[in-house]
Amino acid sequence: MACAIRYSATWISAVADPVIREALLSALGKILEAQFILSTREQLKPFECDGLSVYKALPMVAVLPGTVKEVQAIIRLCHQMKVPLVTRGAGTGLSAGAKPDPEGLLLVLTRLSSILEINSATQTARLQPGVRNLAISEAVKQHGLFYAPDPSSQIACSIGGNIAENAGGVHCLKYGLTIHNVLQVSGFTMAGDPVTIGNGGLDNAGLNLLPLIIGSEGMLMVVTEIMVKLLPLPSQVEVILAAFDSIEKAGQAVSNIIAQGVIPGGLEMMDNNAIRAAEDYAHAGYPRDAAAILLIEIDGSAVNVSEQLQSTRQVLQDSGVTSVKIAKTDTEKALFWKGRKSAFPAVGRLSPDYYCMDGTIPRKSLAEVLGYIHTLSEQYGFAVANVFHAGDGNLHPLILFDANQPGQLESVESMGAKILEKCIEVGGTITGEHGVGLEKIRQMPMQFSDDEISQFHSIKAALDPDNLLNPGKNIPLLKHCQEYRALAKNLQPNQLLIQHEPTA
Amino acid sequence: MQDNAHILQDQVQQAITEQQALCIQGGNSKAFYGFAVQADLLDTSGHSGIIEYEPTELVLRARAGTPLIEINSALKQHQQMLACEPPCFSQSATLGGAVAAGLSGPSRPYRASIQDSVLGCTILNGQAQILGFGGKVMKNVAGYDVSRLMAGSLGCLGVILDVTLKVIPSARAEKSFVFTIEPGNSPAFINDLRKRGLPVSATCQLCAQLMVRFSAGNTEIAELENRLKEHYSFIEWRESQDHQFWEQLREHDHPFFDQASTLWRLSLPADADIYGLADKPEDVLSEWGGSLHWLKTTKSADEIFNHASVNNGQATLFRYPAAQQPATIFQPLAPALEQWHKSLKAAFDPLGIFNPGKMYTQD
Numbered sequence: 001m002a003c004a005i006r007y008s009a010t011w012i013s014a015v016a017d018p019v020i021r022e023a024l025l026s027a028l029g030k031i032l033e034a035q036f037i038l039s040t041r042e043q044l045k046p047f048e049c050d051g052l053s054v055y056k057a058l059p060m061v062a063v064l065p066g067t068v069k070e071v072q073a074i075i076r077l078c079h080q081m082k083v084p085l086v087t088r089g090a091g092t093g094l095s096a097g098a099k100p101d102p103e104g105l106l107l108v109l110t111r112l113s114s115i116l117e118i119n120s121a122t123q124t125a126r127l128q129p130g131v132r133n134l135a136i137s138e139a140v141k142q143h144g145l146f147y148a149p150d151p152s153s154q155i156a157c158s159i160g161g162n163i164a165e166n167a168g169g170v171h172c173l174k175y176g177l178t179i180h181n182v183l184q185v186s187g188f189t190m191a192g193d194p195v196t197i198g199n200g201g202l203d204n205a206g207l208n209l210l211p212l213i214i215g216s217e218g219m220l221m222v223v224t225e226i227m228v229k230l231l232p233l234p235s236q237v238e239v240i241l242a243a244f245d246s247i248e249k250a251g252q253a254v255s256n257i258i259a260q261g262v263i264p265g266g267l268e269m270m271d272n273n274a275i276r277a278a279e280d281y282a283h284a285g286y287p288r289d290a291a292a293i294l295l296i297e298i299d300g301s302a303v304n305v306s307e308q309l310q311s312t313r314q315v316l317q318d319s320g321v322t323s324v325k326i327a328k329t330d331t332e333k334a335l336f337w338k339g340r341k342s343a344f345p346a347v348g349r350l351s352p353d354y355y356c357m358d359g360t361i362p363r364k365s366l367a368e369v370l371g372y373i374h375t376l377s378e379q380y381g382f383a384v385a386n387v388f389h390a391g392d393g394n395l396h397p398l399i400l401f402d403a404n405q406p407g408q409l410e411s412v413e414s415m416g417a418k419i420l421e422k423c424i425e426v427g428g429t430i431t432g433e434h435g436v437g438l439e440k441i442r443q444m445p446m447q448f449s450d451d452e453i454s455q456f457h458s459i460k461a462a463l464d465p466d467n468l469l470n471p472g473k474n475i476p477l478l479k480h481c482q483e484y485r486a487l488a489k490n491l492q493p494n495q496l497l498i499q500h501e502p503t504a
Numbered sequence: 505m506q507d508n509a510h511i512l513q514d515q516v517q518q519a520i521t522e523q524q525a526l527c528i529q530g531g532n533s534k535a536f537y538g539f540a541v542q543a544d545l546l547d548t549s550g551h552s553g554i555i556e557y558e559p560t561e562l563v564l565r566a567r568a569g570t571p572l573i574e575i576n577s578a579l580k581q582h583q584q585m586l587a588c589e590p591p592c593f594s595q596s597a598t599l600g601g602a603v604a605a606g607l608s609g610p611s612r613p614y615r616a617s618i619q620d621s622v623l624g625c626t627i628l629n630g631q632a633q634i635l636g637f638g639g640k641v642m643k644n645v646a647g648y649d650v651s652r653l654m655a656g657s658l659g660c661l662g663v664i665l666d667v668t669l670k671v672i673p674s675a676r677a678e679k680s681f682v683f684t685i686e687p688g689n690s691p692a693f694i695n696d697l698r699k700r701g702l703p704v705s706a707t708c709q710l711c712a713q714l715m716v717r718f719s720a721g722n723t724e725i726a727e728l729e730n731r732l733k734e735h736y737s738f739i740e741w742r743e744s745q746d747h748q749f750w751e752q753l754r755e756h757d758h759p760f761f762d763q764a765s766t767l768w769r770l771s772l773p774a775d776a777d778i779y780g781l782a783d784k785p786e787d788v789l790s791e792w793g794g795s796l797h798w799l800k801t802t803k804s805a806d807e808i809f810n811h812a813s814v815n816n817g818q819a820t821l822f823r824y825p826a827a828q829q830p831a832t833i834f835q836p837l838a839p840a841l842e843q844w845h846k847s848l849k850a851a852f853d854p855l856g857i858f859n860p861g862k863m864y865t866q867d
Contacts, residue, residue: 120695121695121774121775176616179620180616189844201770201796202612202796203606203796204656204818205834205837206835206863207653209841212648212653215649235700261676262673300703301700301720302701303721304703308721360641362561362563362640389643392641392642392643393642427640427641429641429643429645429646431644432641433643435645436646448647451633452635452637453647455629455650458851459650462850
């Protein structure tokens with residue numbers, strides 16, 4: 001769930017040990033200037049949650065180191081004192097992966113925001129974790145290059161956070177996720193020992209550990225430097241806006257486009273509720289009466305683009321499209337995308353709160369799952385706006401509700417759990433790009449067996465034996481798995497959400 | 505088509521009971537790669553067959569023992585392919601072996617590596633548990649990404665039972681051109697081709713000859729020569745008619761690899777030097793835009809590993825004479841990383857059943 005705003009979580013009393021807290025603060029004072037150590041309630045309040053504000057807690061202490069050396073010293077201190085450590089980037093995550101631990105230290109890496117090197121010969125950039133995603137493409141544009149993964153939060157989110165979550169975006173279908181666009185990460189183990197994964201070449205020495213670290217939600221190491229792969233900017237980009245009178249036809253068109261051998265740069269779908277919200281908000285020129293629209297971006301060389309444009313138009317006609325618009329100017333292209341990229345805030349205006357899902361399904365099941373969501377929407381009485389990365393089968397249904405109405409949050413969460421269950425049933429996953437964090441930890445036992453979850457715990461114990469890095473996220477405890485499975489069936493999913501706040 | 509998962513599981517269970525190590529083998533096409541393993545054989549070749557292939561989903565799932573040629577043939581019928589063009593080295597090569605070896609072919613920098621293509625897998629771990637990770641969708645961030653960790657693990661963590669891969673549409677047309685260009689200038693030249701939007705899909709440099717393959721739609725390939733004329737009149741180039749070239753390169757059937765009893769493979773940043781390690785320029789063949797090098801040399805292993813390390817890359821002693829017992833085959837690891845390798849090996853295979861010593865002598 002994401003962005004379900006305006007309602008407060010349940011607080012229980014703090015658990016931080018005052019003796020440990022004082023000792024920690026005193027030791028931190030020898031590493032960092034006082035202004036970068038935050039310990040009062042007022043100072044800590046802005047860091048109580050990430051982009052998923054329903055899960056919040058004040059950390060025992062938050063620190064903002066400005067050098068890699070300081071980061072190492074802080075990690076060593078936490079290791080020595082056995083203090084849990086949660087790493088935070090820009091705080092835009094949507095699964096509470098960066099929710100502070102009330103007994104722990106919050107390591108905020110936003111001050112490490114330098115682009116260390118841009119190498120146009122090797123088409124790579126070396127970055128500190130606090131560099132904003134969009135800032136990478138902006139900085140390398142002068143070399144005719146770009147960094148491909150582009151999550152919707154790219155204006156604010158940091159590359160360090162992208163590493164933690166294996167962030168995706170609208171161009172993943174063609175250019176891959178973060179994992180496909182990173183060559184090397186360096187940082188520290190929880191013992192504070194330096195470790196570098198990957199290298200400046202395209203192959204790894206030893207085990208292929210980059211996929212283990214990228215997407216590990218800050219639970220295996222702290223990353224302080226990243227080398228990303230850059231791609232040449234395509235010489236031509238065309239954006240098609242295709243409207244359909246039924247969701248099924250739009251879904252089928254997506255499969256037909258892929259089947260003809262074209263991999264578009266982006267292939268996004270929105271349903272009528274999302275279209276109207278986005279159009280009212282961004283005035284993107286979307287047809288308000290369409291049941292669904294597809295946004296199709298085709299990029300590459302001029303000849304290739306023109307060839308693919310022609311074949312895609314034909315496929316759209318054969319799939320029963322009702323109207324096709326091709327953006328004529330760069331402004332119009334940007335406008336078509338603005339509607340899509342602002343869909344979340346646009347939908348946010350329709351209702352006091354919304355609940356954002358992130359399930360991913362095989363493309364062929366699109367119509368079936370959307371039909372199921374529609375049925376649930378009627379059963380539960382909540383409107384749903386559907387926005388999704390259709391090319392990847394990554395759904396973002398936004399369930400509209402009002403958290404101030406007693407029982408609505410619980411009801412929405414149970415509807416969300418049913419949607420995720422359906423995603424797994426058709427061969428998909430509970431999370432395509434937002435991560436598990438705390439939000440989807442109860443759904444993990446729906447996707448994984450106890451043996452698989454035990455294997456995850458063994459991996460965690462192998463790399464972080466004291467369980468100090470971001471404890472309690474991503475992988476549920478085995479003793480809770482049966483309970484979660486039962487809860488998912490009995491539709492009482494909010495029962496285990498106990499939030500903590502220290503009495504700082 | 506046969507599902508032998510439970511037979512393999514029983515064999516692993518028996519090995520655990522008897523505390524007997526196992527040497528995992530698929531098609532036995534890459535046994536030369538890595539250290540030799542002295543252990544009982546666990547033959548996965550019988551666990552074979554494509555389980556699921558949906559061309560419109562761009563997804564194929566097959567059992568580990570499925571021959572690569574069977575997979576390539578199934579994909580070809582639908583004008584699709586494995587993005588990384590993995591080498592076979594023998595007709596018997598299997599999907600499980602290709603993934604476990606983690607070797608990618610000529611298209612790797614321009615399409616994907618084999619690990620990039622892995623969407624999910626089922627494994628047998630060292631406790632004889634059958635575990636599934638990842639899935640069959642392009643985006644999946646639930647739990648740790650164990651399926652891609654299996655790619656290149658050389659069977660040291662577990663037995664791969666089946667793999668789900670993302671596949672790609674084959675290009676409608678292809679042409680290759682030979683450019684006369686000094687190796688030092690090639691990476692910049694290849695970057696220039698790509699910045700002009702020319703659809704480079706593989707490169708190979710030997711001395712002053714750079715072969716470049718272009719893959720795209722019919723019109724684009726038909727117009728390629730005109731575009732090359734427009735931009736590259738200042739260098740010598742011609743179209744290549746050697747249609748077997750890329751397959752021969754991938755399979756090491758190219759004459760460069762003849763009589764190479766000792767062959768090094770170095771993965772380096774494209775701007776790093778390689779010729780300092782060679783006795784003569786013709787002992788280096790470079791692929792991947794200048795970031796993968798095959799090297800025949802008399803230099804010591806220490807010198808080669810050190811060169812790779814200083815240049816932020818890695819080296820592997822890819823082939824060596826059967827009689828030789830090299831001390832090191834893979835790039836030595838930094839201390840923290842070496843510790844992680846040991847811990848992860850123990851996390852998957854606590855009794856050290858699978859392929860002991862295959863990757864590092866101490867694993």
